[in-house]
Amino acid sequence: MSRSSPSQPPDGALAPDGEEDLLSGELLALMAEGVRCSPPSGLREQLLRAPLAGRLARFAEPVARLLDVDVTRAQGLLDGIDAHGAFVPGPFPDLDISLCHVEGGPAVADAVTGFVRVAPGVTFPEHEHLGEEHVLILQGRYVELQTGVEAGPGDVVTRPGGSSHALTALAGGTDLLYLAVVHRGVKIGDVVMGPESPEL
Numbered sequence: 001m002s003r004s005s006p007s008q009p010p011d012g013a014l015a016p017d018g019e020e021d022l023l024s025g026e027l028l029a030l031m032a033e034g035v036r037c038s039p040p041s042g043l044r045e046q047l048l049r050a051p052l053a054g055r056l057a058r059f060a061e062p063v064a065r066l067l068d069v070d071v072t073r074a075q076g077l078l079d080g081i082d083a084h085g086a087f088v089p090g091p092f093p094d095l096d097i098s099l100c101h102v103e104g105g106p107a108v109a110d111a112v113t114g115f116v117r118v119a120p121g122v123t124f125p126e127h128e129h130l131g132e133e134h135v136l137i138l139q140g141r142y143v144e145l146q147t148g149v150e151a152g153p154g155d156v157v158t159r160p161g162g163s164s165h166a167l168t169a170l171a172g173g174t175d176l177l178y179l180a181v182v183h184r185g186v187k188i189g190d191v192v193m194g195p196e197s198p199e200l
Helices: 019-032 043-049 057-067 071-080
Strands: 097-101 111-118 123-129 133-139 142-144 156-159 164-169 176-183 186-188 191-193
Touching: 057 071, 057 133, 057 176
Parallel strands: none
Antiparallel strands: 097 111, 111 176, 123 164, 123 186, 133 156, 133 176, 142 164, 186 191
C-alpha cells in the first residue's frame, strides 16, 4: 500500500518507507495463492494506521475553490487529514471536537480556515459568524439545531455574517468531518475568535 503522505509519525507507528509496500505485497501474494496463514507480525496494525491517501480525492476541486489554492495543494491537504497528529483539540475541553488548521490563499487571508472533526452525537455550540462562512462536508452528517436542516458529504453550506447557529453530528455513524472557511471569525458567548486567535 503506497502512501503519498510526505512524513511519518514520530512515534514510528508505520513501517519505514518501502517496508510497508513489501509487507502488503507479501500478504497479497499469500492471499492469491490461497494460503491460509497469519499475516506477518504487526502488518494488520500498520495497514490500519496508514493514512488513506486519496479517499477524499473527489473533494479536491471544491476544497481548492474554497481555500483559494490549486488542486494539487488541496489534494495534499485532504491526504494529510488522516495523518497521525493532524488534528489538535478544539476550544471546548469537554467536547470531542478537534481542529486541523490549514492555510489558504489570498482570498481567505481574513478567514479562519481548517478541517473540523466532531464525534457522532456531539453538538458544536451556538456561535455567531462575524463574516460569511462556507462549510464543505467531507464525511458524516449533521443537523442544524435551529432549522432542522441536515447536511452530508458533498454539501456546501454558506451562512451570512451575523448569522448564528449550533449543529449536532448525527449519532450512529462516522465522525463528522468538514472544511470550514469563516471570514473574520466567530463569537462564542462573549469570546471573539478570529484568524489570529490561538484557540483556533
